Amino acid sequence: MKMPATGKTKDQVSSEIQEALANDADWRGGKIWSLVYFAGDDVADVLRDAYSRAIYTNGLGPGAFKSLQKFESEVIAMTANLLGHPDAVGNMTTGGTESILMGVKAARDRALDERDVTAPEMVLPITAHPAFDKAAQYLGVKPVHIPLRDDLRADVDAARDAITADTVLIVGSAPNYPFGTIDPIPELAALAEERGINCHVDACLGGFLLPFLPRVGHEVPPWDFSVSGVSSISADLHKYGYSARGSSTIMYRDRGLRRHQFFAQTDWPGGLYGSPTMTGSRPGGAIAASWAVLNFLGEDGYTRLADDIMKTTTALTEGINAIPELKVLGEPDMSVFAFTSDVTDIYAVTEALEKAGWHPDRQQLPPSLHLMVTPVHGPIIEPFLAALRDAVAESAGGKPADGSRAAFYGMLGTVEDRSIVRNVIIDFIDKLTQVESEVA
């Protein structure tokens, strides 16, 4: 495909965009359970206004954009307070993955600087987000995965056994994505503190929701900077912070820990170059939108949304556990959880749900379905549970899964040679950027 020789009109472009968007998943109607965190039309208006006003600004140049310096420093200060340590420092990034990459880099470079570790390793539970494995691959850190206890939280004894003289980082999640459980952060952080290494808490999901749960009657295990030994935390603004996509935070207990994150180049003909995070140019729109939503919602807004979300979560987990064939895995600490079945094929249940227009996310190890509850799911509790009961009844009829995505996923989950599965995934990613009409 070539770009059009003469430009289309604004209306034409706009209507083609709308047409394409109309084919997307119905996230507003609560039919998907990941990817979008919608907090209402009023919040959407605030984000749109802030983002579009700041659309040409660039976080690479704090000198030119005093506005962004104000927005970012205030977002970071508000986040530090939420994370239990007003003196914490940090930076905004474009997402959880970048925040995690930075957390791993800072740990690696601290160990190189302080202890001359040149073959760095990090200890992480199997439930830690793949962004850590990505960071490990990109940054040359060896990932050492540890199992979970029966309660689906990191096995601290296994973590202790996995530590070597080359360990630079211990990871815990608050909560992890697959099961929504919070790892034993005080114990993991103590292991790190004893050895003078970093402990990173991945609160990409929980960072902007967990702080509000005690106010709505849900106690949460300790997970933030109030825990001694926690050195860095990732917390995503574009998840339960309800900001525009492209915004997260990476936070450190003190400036010394954060210095290992920064980059500076002194010998470039283009001038002296310094950059706090992985990206060069940084989207000012996302920074402004994050500042805007924190100020627009305030503590009472986030508390109200947390209350809604937890009521919906409780109704869903109780409703699912009331279906005899199904059970929620572990005791999720927040609004993210998985459920499975000991008696029926959960992937067949998924198939039936999909035929009915729902899109819960499949998981493996063990096979399960994953739900992430957001404000759009309040109104669909009953329709979803009804569809789930129907799907369970239908799959109990013994319909074989028919060469479809569910069967495919189930099959891949049992392939022992993971390099085959890896290649299937890489081939899939490779095809994604091909223009549909030009696919051979």
Ligand SMILES: *Cc1c(COP(=O)(O)O)cnc(C)c1O
């Ligand atoms: C979403 C998520 C991440 C990664 O964040 P992105 O914004 O998708 O890069 C990391 N950790 C957890 C627990 C997450 O849910």
